[in-house]
Amino acid sequence: MTSAELPASGRTPLNGGLNGKGLALIPRTDAKQTLKDFKSDQEVRWCPGCGDYAILAAVQSFLPELGLRRENIVFVSGIGCSSRFPYYLNTYGFHSIHGRAPAIATGLAASRPDLSVWVITGDGDALSIGGNHLIHALRRNVNLNILLFNNRIYGLTKGQYSPTSEIGKITKSTPMGSLDKPFNPISLALGAEAGFVARTMDSDRKHLQGVLRQAAEHRGASLVEIYQNCNIFNDGAFDTLKDPGTRDEITVRLEHGQPIVFGTGENERAVRLSPTGGVEVVRRAEVSDGEILVHDAHNPDPSLAFALSRLDEPAFEHVPMGVFRSVDRPSYDHLLNEQVATATADKGEGSLADLLHGGDTWTIG
């Protein structure tokens, strides 16, 4: 299949025609916005060198591009280092409790379709204590942009292993090595059939902002995993993906409609379908052009995207980055508000007096 043959996104009319126009319900401003407009007056207090600084700067400088009214943007977070994020943005913000940000944001987004709601969470917050809320927000397709800062460690509680830490991780709570197999957040999100699933890197501002833009424009739930370095408790976790010497050999850049190839020179490799039903990495030279898998982010079936998400097994040998999946289906707020509108259209706006006097009544006196 070539890129020309790929089906267009939004094959079915969904979201009241809002597909691909994820920001259509959110009031816009003509006023010129700058990075400064989105900086709050609060002093940023992450450890010097933390990857969160780069993400904050990238978000602050990307938000003006959306052209949205600042008062219609809300950042909701849970608990953890990353969850301080809302304090540093001059939008509406809600720093909540551990793991619950997707649930709080669900109530907000479901009742306010005119808001651009962002959830800032980390690997512990989203995948341990808040795992349930995350998968349900994704399956419901609540209109949220969930940014999952994955540093593969617990930072705020000072260095215990997290649900994305590699097996055998030596930490304060696992002096003999951690025993549990980590979650792959992308696989998890695809398993929950999230509509938009992507991975990017704290230090790659251009890629990060590109992914954020697509997430923002996607109406429904977007999950963006951001590899983020914790220079105190898990320094260098993503060095092989950042070091110019190794970076290009292991990073698999996913671009919709493009054949999936990576690596340089003799080491150039390609991804093709494997006989076992998954995908596999082979030497580029060993396969014909036609055999190379062309990335289709809009495929309604998440199976291939899931297979791609497994390429980093084991041990980060090759790591896909970019948009795994971007398909449209009705967002939860749209469906919920449609029911309210339908009920109102069918029976008229509710009258309290009629409600109270409904059923069998009798009069005395």
Next chain:
Amino acid sequence: MTKQVQQLDRVIIRFAGDSGDGMQLTGDRFTAETAQFGNDLSTLPNFPAEIRAPAGTLPGVSSFQLHFADHDILTPGDAPNVLVAMNPAALKANIGDLPRGADIIANTDEFTKRNLQKVGYPGNPLEDDSLKEWRLHAVPLTSLTVRALDGFDISKKDAERAKNMFALGLLSWMYNRPTEGTIKFLESKFARKPEIAKANIAAFQAGWNYGETTESFSVSYEIKPATLAPGVYRNISGNQALSYGLIAGAVQAKLPLFLGSYPITPASDILHELSKHKRFGIRTFQAEDEIAGVAAALGASFGGSLGVTTTSGPGVALKAETVGLAVTTELPLIVVDVQRAGPSTGMPTKTEQTDLLMAMYGRNGESPVPVLAPATPSDCFTMAVEAARIAVKYRTPVMLLSDGYLANGSEPWRIPEVSELPDITAPFTTEPNGEDGTYLPFKRDPETLARPWAVPGTPGLEHRIGGIEKADGTGNISYDPDNHDRMVRLRQAKIDGIDVPDLTVDDPGGDARVLVLGWGSTYGPIAAAARRVRAAGHKVAQAHLRHLNPLPANTGEVLRSYDKVLLPEINLGQLAMLLRARFLVDVISYNRVRGLPFKAEELAAVIGEVIESD
């Protein structure tokens, strides 16, 4: 045959059968007929948590008790005058509550050897003289029904299932109930199965005719309509009244209602009810768990909705951290706890008042919340509106403590005019409130101490709130020790200062020396007991708390003006502990925790003992 008609002032009927026998429906219909007739009434459904326990067994018995009268009554009654027993299990499970001389209507068809064995009857009690102290009417309800439906194009099973309508028809004849409502009800319930509708109506009418013609029933009874205050009435259960109260609260506050909820007995009916009323702009969200239910409600409140979550005790335990977040972010939120027997899963379909201390204190930190408790099923409406008023006016989560008895019990309710309902609007903040056009999210109203409520979408008032301690005024993160002390005290002072009506005392003679105090669903039995005590020539004052936090300002004064204060609670003395600590009054507790409401007779005896002691 001329039948005798006897006048009665009140009757208590209990319908009991297998959980598949449709006893709740039968009871509901008899209640509707009785309400339509104009009697005062009070009901007590009692059903197992199992949806279908093994047929014919004691755990599978479901019952519905109805007390109706020609005067105002307060409880579903202590002991039935009539027991309808659809099978041996229903007889065995209920005979202990039946006073000698009461009527028993037993379905003989179900008293088979096998069914008798299932519940351990050695012989058939309908045939030996073990029931000789009662008035037994042995009626083959099932076979009479099947015979009456001969010729209908329905299965034998469907014909047998209509036996509850036969029983309803018979009881409707016995107590001269109007029948049109039930016929209309059956037509609409089985609108899609007209043959089943006709068969059920025929069974209902056959039951009526059976009463009129058979010699086994020589007397029918008349209970004149009650003289209640003038107005338009309907019968309403606590859960329905609470749902309507939440809707009314949102309407009167001019806010969209957002319900985040997870199904749990006995609160689920509120979720069901509210989900039917989307045309009021109500959004109902069945969450993935209890925590998500309250969290979504709080998120919606942040966005300018009236956030509500409904649950029972185990759910409140799970929601505690989020309620704490609502306390510290000072956002409106209503947490409805329809209490049930605990701890842990406890007895989900049975009632209790054991969540008071959890509602008051079940959170980390100093985390004060207003706590309200309706006194009767229809009072659930009033107190839900009151919860909305307090939540919105003071920007605070409010705990509303209903219970299983109120939730499922019903009574006639004088429908209020919408114009009688309070205007509880508390507008959003839309303008800066600080110097230089800044917005201070924690700058308080000097009178109520409530903070402003600026919702996303309001230009210029962008701000951040959260669970970390906030600096007074600005709301910025603050670890300053004195600021924390100040904020802890401000949050407490705000709740302490909520305007709550004074506690009123019912003391007809004005010189009683004993006060019987209650809260929540014990109102009916306590008031009925007080009546009995007074009728017997003793003096007792009665007062009932519907605001538990803050307490009415005159509570201490009331308690101290009696020699003795008796406090019956369906717990081990939770309110008593609070009152003793707060007012140093030696409150006398009376506690039974059986999963059932108090009986008026039982409480009358306890009040009598307290009056007579020393």
